[in-house]
Amino acid sequence: MTAQAIAVLDLVAVFVFAVSGAILAGRRGLDVFGMFVAAFVTGVGGGTVRDVLLDRPVFWLGDGRYLAAALAATALVFVAGARVERINRPLAWADAAGLAVATPLGVAAARVEGVDWPIMIAMGVVTATFGGMIRDVLCREPPMILHREVYATAALGGAAVNVVVAAATGDPWAAVAACAATVFAIRAGAIVFGWKAPGWRGGA
Amino acid sequence: MTAQAIAVLDLVAVFVFAVSGAILAGRRGLDVFGMFVAAFVTGVGGGTVRDVLLDRPVFWLGDGRYLAAALAATALVFVAGARVERINRPLAWADAAGLAVATPLGVAAARVEGVDWPIMIAMGVVTATFGGMIRDVLCREPPMILHREVYATAALGGAAVNVVVAAATGDPWAAVAACAATVFAIRAGAIVFGWKAPGWRGGA
Amino acid sequence: MTAQAIAVLDLVAVFVFAVSGAILAGRRGLDVFGMFVAAFVTGVGGGTVRDVLLDRPVFWLGDGRYLAAALAATALVFVAGARVERINRPLAWADAAGLAVATPLGVAAARVEGVDWPIMIAMGVVTATFGGMIRDVLCREPPMILHREVYATAALGGAAVNVVVAAATGDPWAAVAACAATVFAIRAGAIVFGWKAPGWRGGA
Numbered sequence: 001m002t003a004q005a006i007a008v009l010d011l012v013a014v015f016v017f018a019v020s021g022a023i024l025a026g027r028r029g030l031d032v033f034g035m036f037v038a039a040f041v042t043g044v045g046g047g048t049v050r051d052v053l054l055d056r057p058v059f060w061l062g063d064g065r066y067l068a069a070a071l072a073a074t075a076l077v078f079v080a081g082a083r084v085e086r087i088n089r090p091l092a093w094a095d096a097a098g099l100a101v102a103t104p105l106g107v108a109a110a111r112v113e114g115v116d117w118p119i120m121i122a123m124g125v126v127t128a129t130f131g132g133m134i135r136d137v138l139c140r141e142p143p144m145i146l147h148r149e150v151y152a153t154a155a156l157g158g159a160a161v162n163v164v165v166a167a168a169t170g171d172p173w174a175a176v177a178a179c180a181a182t183v184f185a186i187r188a189g190a191i192v193f194g195w196k197a198p199g200w201r202g203g204a
Numbered sequence: 205m206t207a208q209a210i211a212v213l214d215l216v217a218v219f220v221f222a223v224s225g226a227i228l229a230g231r232r233g234l235d236v237f238g239m240f241v242a243a244f245v246t247g248v249g250g251g252t253v254r255d256v257l258l259d260r261p262v263f264w265l266g267d268g269r270y271l272a273a274a275l276a277a278t279a280l281v282f283v284a285g286a287r288v289e290r291i292n293r294p295l296a297w298a299d300a301a302g303l304a305v306a307t308p309l310g311v312a313a314a315r316v317e318g319v320d321w322p323i324m325i326a327m328g329v330v331t332a333t334f335g336g337m338i339r340d341v342l343c344r345e346p347p348m349i350l351h352r353e354v355y356a357t358a359a360l361g362g363a364a365v366n367v368v369v370a371a372a373t374g375d376p377w378a379a380v381a382a383c384a385a386t387v388f389a390i391r392a393g394a395i396v397f398g399w400k401a402p403g404w405r406g407g408a
Numbered sequence: 409m410t411a412q413a414i415a416v417l418d419l420v421a422v423f424v425f426a427v428s429g430a431i432l433a434g435r436r437g438l439d440v441f442g443m444f445v446a447a448f449v450t451g452v453g454g455g456t457v458r459d460v461l462l463d464r465p466v467f468w469l470g471d472g473r474y475l476a477a478a479l480a481a482t483a484l485v486f487v488a489g490a491r492v493e494r495i496n497r498p499l500a501w502a503d504a505a506g507l508a509v510a511t512p513l514g515v516a517a518a519r520v521e522g523v524d525w526p527i528m529i530a531m532g533v534v535t536a537t538f539g540g541m542i543r544d545v546l547c548r549e550p551p552m553i554l555h556r557e558v559y560a561t562a563a564l565g566g567a568a569v570n571v572v573v574a575a576a577t578g579d580p581w582a583a584v585a586a587c588a589a590t591v592f593a594i595r596a597g598a599i600v601f602g603w604k605a606p607g608w609r610g611g612a
Contacts, residue, residue: 067322199437240560
């Protein structure tokens, strides 16, 4: 994958995560400024943490399109308003879409840096989950990454599929498609069927 | 602006933000150690995130004066105690002062790095708002940056004024003064008059 | 201290902090995936912030043993389950152990970078306290660093002892031992006797 293709995927991931941030902020009664702040922080949060950890330039610095993506997401959610809320669990689905796009993106960004495969997987998970984590902490929601069933695990599974497919086929786009499909399928299953692992009550 | 002048402004911003952190911690019933931790993290938080994003040395490492500023702010709030609470909305005003000082500071620090003007504006907003965001999350308050009217927007407006005035006059100090005045005027108006933008209820 | 010895200490600190993260997540009713996420983030959080601030490579990138340590901690807490809860304040004690191991570690990592002693002390405190801070914020607990008596102060005291002993004896291991003992003794005293500093009610 070229740096150009990664930048486009980044833009898509920022947009859908920003939608999830604006929805949560809107639902909490914030005004349009608060919705935008939540949208931007959610949109760029995961990739920012990834870039800081890998010690590479933060992806949205020096590229106004990411700001524009967050503005567009805020405008869309603000205007669509009550209609968005009529969708079944709009926040969970926007977040699942972000997760599916951001995971292969994090893996690809780490591959460009020439790191080993476990770090690629870790960066896929970080890129996919940290924006939503910051969104939930700021909006004082129980963090999805801790409380929703099979969440970080979906990103982890998809990132592993990405690494395996890339090694087996040598085709980075096949790896991205397989990764995104895996993440989205696992999260969709968890949202629809409420998949859940045991906790202390069941485990002790 | 020289690096020396930026360091002095940094010190002022750290002090007033530290005052806001100590006030919130004190109000929440924390002991003097908790007040100091909240003061320090609030004081240096925004500038730290800015420096990490710009990949430059973190400003308070290797300079004990920032620690001293947070200690002084804690001591002041601790001793003044109930008297501080008699001021009308002391936390909001200390925070507004921090916002007004930190915004031009973030812009100036980014300018020293030779980045483009949108990044200067973004760094002004980050420097001004992230300390208070961390303070509110740690103290489990609804984050001002999301819930208060015209908050990040005040920093954004001031940072834009900074860039425009600096380009028009070539005088960095005029830009700093115009920026700080803009930020403080917008926040003061929002605190006094309760300016508010529409949210989902009004928008859908 | 060699880099190798620091890596081993890092592993111990990650493990005990991960135990504290898994306990808090388990107590909050999270499933085993959520427990693991809390364990990992708590385990590596402090050292990660330290490495980012010092602008050195993040310690757990490229070393799978840290992931293994967090997995082992999660498995231990999950299997031990109810038995862990019968221990008196298991979370506070696991956290105290992490604090005692992580403080000298943060000082040593900063010393390797050749920084001045105040930065060594600051890095000791950051390494020791930030993992637990992230754990508490994610699990929506009142952060120990703000609400527990003599918490950051224990790390601060231990880090100061570390610097003094290292300068006086030239023996890094004596410094580590004295530091860990100091931190643990102060925290144990605070847990057992409930040491507490005055706050606003007592101070104004």
